[in-house]
Amino acid sequence: MSTSGTPSPASRPRATRQKAAVDRALDSLEDFVSAQQLHGHLQHAGERVSLATVYRTLQQQVDAGRVDVLRRDDGESVYRRCEEQEHHHHLVCRRCWRTVEITAPDVEQWAATIAREHGFADPDHTVEISGVCTDCAGSDRD
Numbered sequence: 001m002s003t004s005g006t007p008s009p010a011s012r013p014r015a016t017r018q019k020a021a022v023d024r025a026l027d028s029l030e031d032f033v034s035a036q037q038l039h040g041h042l043q044h045a046g047e048r049v050s051l052a053t054v055y056r057t058l059q060q061q062v063d064a065g066r067v068d069v070l071r072r073d074d075g076e077s078v079y080r081r082c083e084e085q086e087h088h089h090h091l092v093c094r095r096c097w098r099t100v101e102i103t104a105p106d107v108e109q110w111a112a113t114i115a116r117e118h119g120f121a122d123p124d125h126t127v128e129i130s131g132v133c134t135d136c137a138g139s140d141r142d
Contacts, residue, residue, distance in 0.1 A: 018047075018048075018049040018050070018053045018057075019053070019057045019060075021042055021045075021047040021049050022038070022042065022049060022053070022054055022057040022058070023057075023061075025038055025042055025045070026038070026061070026067065026079070027081055029041070029080070029081075030080075031080065031097060031098075031099075032068075032070060032078035032079060032080040032097055032099060033078060033079060033080070034078050034079075035051065035054050035055050035058055035077070035079070036051070038054055038058070038079065039051045042054070058079050061079075062079070065082065066081065066082055067079050067080065067081055067082060068080050068081075068090070068099075068101075070090065070092060070099070070128060072097075073094075078097070082101075083101050086103065087103075087108070088101045088103050089102050089103070089104055089107065089126075089128065089129070090102070090127075090128045090129070091129050091130075091131065092128055092130045092131075093130070093131065093132055093133035093135075093136055094130050094131065094132060095132055095133070096133065096135070096136055098133045098135070098136075104127070107125075107127055111123050111125045
């Protein structure tokens with residue numbers, strides 16, 4: 001970090017053709033995808049990007065708050081470009097992985113209150129609520 005509070009050029013991730021390709025692919029996809037699925041999408045589009053670069057770029061994007069990551073029941077992480085740039089939570093369908101981003105002020109207040117009651121400062125949290133979306137629930141009735 002420089003003294004001005006901005007990262008020095010040496011500490012910033014390098015912009016490369018491969019990272020730009022990963023960014024474009026994320027922008028073009030609506031659903032959550034695994035790193036392997038994203039890599040396959042890139043290969044199909046004719047992009048030469050290693051799987052390691054996909055993983056590194058995804059982690060940098062997650063750390064920067066530009067990509068959401070969820071862990072599926074099988075433990076695999078899946079990624080999607082954030083629609084909301086502010087802190088948010090997710091409602092996730094357990095069948096089709098449809099995801100709705102939500103803001104929940106009551107959750108924020110609850111987290112701050114619980115942290116304070118237990119002597120914690122600067123609380124952070126992640127909330128994912130899973131269920132079955134109306135489309136998938138409706139297919140059960142067919």
